[in-house]
Amino acid sequence: MINTFVHYYRVRHNETDFTGRMSLPAFGDCLLDIAGLHAMDIGTGIDTLQHQGLTWVIAGMKFKMSRLPLINDRFNIETHVSAYSRISTQRDFVAYDNSGKFAEVSSEWLIIDMNTRRPVFINEVLPQLESVCVSEGMLPKFKHLRPCNFDVAAENERTIGYSDLDVNRHLYSMRYLQMALDTFGTEAGSVRRIAEVDINFVSEVLGGEQVRVVRRSNGNVHDIEMLRDGKAVFRAEFVTEN
Amino acid sequence: MINTFVHYYRVRHNETDFTGRMSLPAFGDCLLDIAGLHAMDIGTGIDTLQHQGLTWVIAGMKFKMSRLPLINDRFNIETHVSAYSRISTQRDFVAYDNSGKFAEVSSEWLIIDMNTRRPVFINEVLPQLESVCVSEGMLPKFKHLRPCNFDVAAENERTIGYSDLDVNRHLYSMRYLQMALDTFGTEAGSVRRIAEVDINFVSEVLGGEQVRVVRRSNGNVHDIEMLRDGKAVFRAEFVTEN
Numbered sequence: 001m002i003n004t005f006v007h008y009y010r011v012r013h014n015e016t017d018f019t020g021r022m023s024l025p026a027f028g029d030c031l032l033d034i035a036g037l038h039a040m041d042i043g044t045g046i047d048t049l050q051h052q053g054l055t056w057v058i059a060g061m062k063f064k065m066s067r068l069p070l071i072n073d074r075f076n077i078e079t080h081v082s083a084y085s086r087i088s089t090q091r092d093f094v095a096y097d098n099s100g101k102f103a104e105v106s107s108e109w110l111i112i113d114m115n116t117r118r119p120v121f122i123n124e125v126l127p128q129l130e131s132v133c134v135s136e137g138m139l140p141k142f143k144h145l146r147p148c149n150f151d152v153a154a155e156n157e158r159t160i161g162y163s164d165l166d167v168n169r170h171l172y173s174m175r176y177l178q179m180a181l182d183t184f185g186t187e188a189g190s191v192r193r194i195a196e197v198d199i200n201f202v203s204e205v206l207g208g209e210q211v212r213v214v215r216r217s218n219g220n221v222h223d224i225e226m227l228r229d230g231k232a233v234f235r236a237e238f239v240t241e242n
Numbered sequence: 243m244i245n246t247f248v249h250y251y252r253v254r255h256n257e258t259d260f261t262g263r264m265s266l267p268a269f270g271d272c273l274l275d276i277a278g279l280h281a282m283d284i285g286t287g288i289d290t291l292q293h294q295g296l297t298w299v300i301a302g303m304k305f306k307m308s309r310l311p312l313i314n315d316r317f318n319i320e321t322h323v324s325a326y327s328r329i330s331t332q333r334d335f336v337a338y339d340n341s342g343k344f345a346e347v348s349s350e351w352l353i354i355d356m357n358t359r360r361p362v363f364i365n366e367v368l369p370q371l372e373s374v375c376v377s378e379g380m381l382p383k384f385k386h387l388r389p390c391n392f393d394v395a396a397e398n399e400r401t402i403g404y405s406d407l408d409v410n411r412h413l414y415s416m417r418y419l420q421m422a423l424d425t426f427g428t429e430a431g432s433v434r435r436i437a438e439v440d441i442n443f444v445s446e447v448l449g450g451e452q453v454r455v456v457r458r459s460n461g462n463v464h465d466i467e468m469l470r471d472g473k474a475v476f477r478a479e480f481v482t483e484n
Contacts, residue, residue, distance in 0.1 A: 163259070
């Protein structure tokens with residue numbers, strides 16, 4: 001059982017966008033993967049929880065990046081639990097390639113009951129989390145995003161399909177992010193120069209549901225909202241470099 | 243330089259569908275990944291070709307599977323070039339987990355000029371491919387699929403976005419497959435019992451283009467066609483177990 005967990009990754013062909021750099025959702029896949037590996041190692045994995053009718057859900061993330069790796073590049077991610085309360089935990093990630101640190105990401109997690117879909121008290125379910133918590137150097141938490149007044153720059157509609165769902169049978173977290181990025185269009189030179197992202201996962205989205213994804217932009221700040229029946233289920237703010 | 247190349251994979255969270263089994267497109271990602279690794283090893287990789295204004299494109303695939311691995315399972319893939327002609331090569335894959343062989347896949351590849359998008363003669367560009375070819379035990383090639391007369395069971399429309407494109411700036415091959423599977427809906431218990439798939443990649447699809455994906459089914463045979471302006475750009479046939 002180790003407090004700080006490290007794992008190595010290699011950027012596969014399917015993990016890059018058309019620029020040949022790793023896409024942000026594919027980088028996010030790796031973060032969620034190492035979160036799962038570390039959680040298994042400390043006995044707090046999703047498989048342990050599911051035996052009790054519980055599961056982890058992610059409430060928000062904050063990314064700060066100087067770059068993303070290129071196809072076939074190797075990089076490593078370090079992760080640890082950085083905060084622990086009755087209803088949520090924070091997990092931090094730092095990613096390094098041969099040139100040094102390229103990304104810092106924080107994430108906030110809840111445990112929900114799979115039937116009621118409501119949060120439960122983490123200290124009752126996983127008291128051992130407190131002992132692995134490393135609070136020193138804790139990364140900043142995501143901003144709570146509010147409805148935004150910028151002009152609408154783009155919007156898409158999507159029906160949630162089979163390939164969008166994860167083992168929790170709801171929209172996979174990195175698919176929200178992918179749909180948000182798709183509002184930038186395929187021209188988007190700006191897509192690869194994203195420096196900072198705040199993400200709020202507001203509500204679960206299920207298969208067959210229809211969502212509308214709206215991007216509002218003002219200079220290098222882009223606010224994206226995903227709506228179902230007019231209500232926000234996801235918000236993200238991207239800050240791109242000039 | 244080795245004729246038969248082996249690589250190990252582990253099924254990540256994001257690579258499973260809601261049943262907890264690896265999705266077919268995610269398995270395909272691994273096949274394309276190892277194809278790239280082997281091609282690099284024998285000096286026939288996409289990076290080598292791109293310096294000459296050329297690139298690999300996939301023309302078709304045939305999958306035969308008894309099962310797909312579960313989340314966190316480890317498996318390995320063996321691959322080699324099994325046929326070589328002036329205009330195409332066949333690459334075969336066999337995948338094994340702890341219980342033995344679970345999938346055999348063949349794939350056909352062309353080299354195209356990145357400007358004209360037309361095929362070039364492989365023997366002129368990569369004569370060394372012939373010497374690594376292992377034709378013994380060659381797997382059957384995909385069927386050439388024709389327009390199908392079964393009743394329409396489902397259809398979807400999609401606009402090709404940023405996240406659908408690969409480094410060749412066209413629709414990523416496994417995204418065609420993902421969109422084909424999405425016609426089965428999120429109910430689809432059948433999705434995980436696919437035994438055989440034939441795939442024809444007919445035409446490139448570019449960002450911003452609109453496609454219609456139509457599934458026609460008759461018992462356990464499902465024919466899927468992707469159309470752009472009424473013309474087929476992709477066909478697949480899935481045979482599911484009863």
